[in-house]
Amino acid sequence: MPTPHIEAKNKSEIAKTVLMPGDPLRAKFIADTFLEDVVKFNQVRNVLGYTGTYKGRKISVMASGMGMPSIGIYSYELYNFYGVENIIRIGSCGGYTDKVKLYDVILAKDAWSESSYAKVQGGYDRDVIEGTEVLNERLLNYAKDLGIPMHTERIHSSDVFYRENFEEYKEIYEKHGCVGVEMEAFALFHNAKVLGKKAACLLTVSDNLATKEATTSEERQNAFTNMMKIALEMAE
Ligand SMILES: O=P(O)(O)O[C@H]1O[C@H](CO)[C@@H](O)[C@H]1O
Numbered sequence: 001m002p003t004p005h006i007e008a009k010n011k012s013e014i015a016k017t018v019l020m021p022g023d024p025l026r027a028k029f030i031a032d033t034f035l036e037d038v039v040k041f042n043q044v045r046n047v048l049g050y051t052g053t054y055k056g057r058k059i060s061v062m063a064s065g066m067g068m069p070s071i072g073i074y075s076y077e078l079y080n081f082y083g084v085e086n087i088i089r090i091g092s093c094g095g096y097t098d099k100v101k102l103y104d105v106i107l108a109k110d111a112w113s114e115s116s117y118a119k120v121q122g123g124y125d126r127d128v129i130e131g132t133e134v135l136n137e138r139l140l141n142y143a144k145d146l147g148i149p150m151h152t153e154r155i156h157s158s159d160v161f162y163r164e165n166f167e168e169y170k171e172i173y174e175k176h177g178c179v180g181v182e183m184e185a186f187a188l189f190h191n192a193k194v195l196g197k198k199a200a201c202l203l204t205v206s207d208n209l210a211t212k213e214a215t216t217s218e219e220r221q222n223a224f225t226n227m228m229k230i231a232l233e234m235a236e
């Protein structure tokens with residue numbers, strides 16, 4: 001400590017629970033909008049990390065960057081070197097079916113992926129990894145208390161944002177039951193499992209491949225507040 005990618009000098013600078021959006025400016029938005037007594041603990045590579053209080057309880061928020069290699073590094077360092085117990089990814093996703101609408105919130109019960117991340121990292125050779133059940137139960141209860149509807153579904157963690165075969169999403173939906181696509185949950189769930197830690201993933205639908213609807217980059221940074229409010233209840 002510090003690590004190659006996180007400059008916090010002590011474990012105490014980071015809460016036991018870290019909310020993790022891909023976008024550093026979404027992390028800043030959450031700190032500016034929802035947290036009090038905020039201290040920035042990381043700006044290495046502009047991957048911003050903050051610790052503060054929410055309703056008087058401690059919580060941290062730090063970006064993961066985009067893709068499994070990136071969240072693989074940050075989640076590993078937080079769990080393994082900083083004593084973090086829970087990481088809740090709060091990301092955007094593309095819908096694969098019109099059953100999920102723009103701004104809907106999805107709790108990823110598990111992630112299917114073609115990625116080699118888990119096999120290379122720890123010899124895991126299935127293509128589905130589950131989020132941590134106790135965290136999922138807590139998040140479902142918080143969503144219920146807040147009156148925010150939430151889908152609980154399988155999602156696709158992809159290494160590729162722009163596929164040559166755009167239509168492939170239909171097969172992934174039909175064959176594997178993934179209602180949407182993002183790029184990190186599979187690696188996060190794997191790291192949590194091998195390190196004996198906990199992870200969950202909440203997603204907001206930012207675009208839909210089936211209906212071709214999409215939000216703007218500004219909305220992806222600032223407007224996904226339902227998902228943020230559910231995750232912030234994890235503060236302790
Ligand atoms: O909005 P975030 O959390 O970055 O999540 C999604 O958005 C990025 C792609 O635009 C990928 O990181 C994907 O997983």
Ligand SMILES: O=c1cc[nH]c(=O)[nH]1
Nearest residue numbers: 092093094181182183
């Ligand atoms: O990975 C992602 C995230 C949002 N929208 C997509 O189409 N893909």
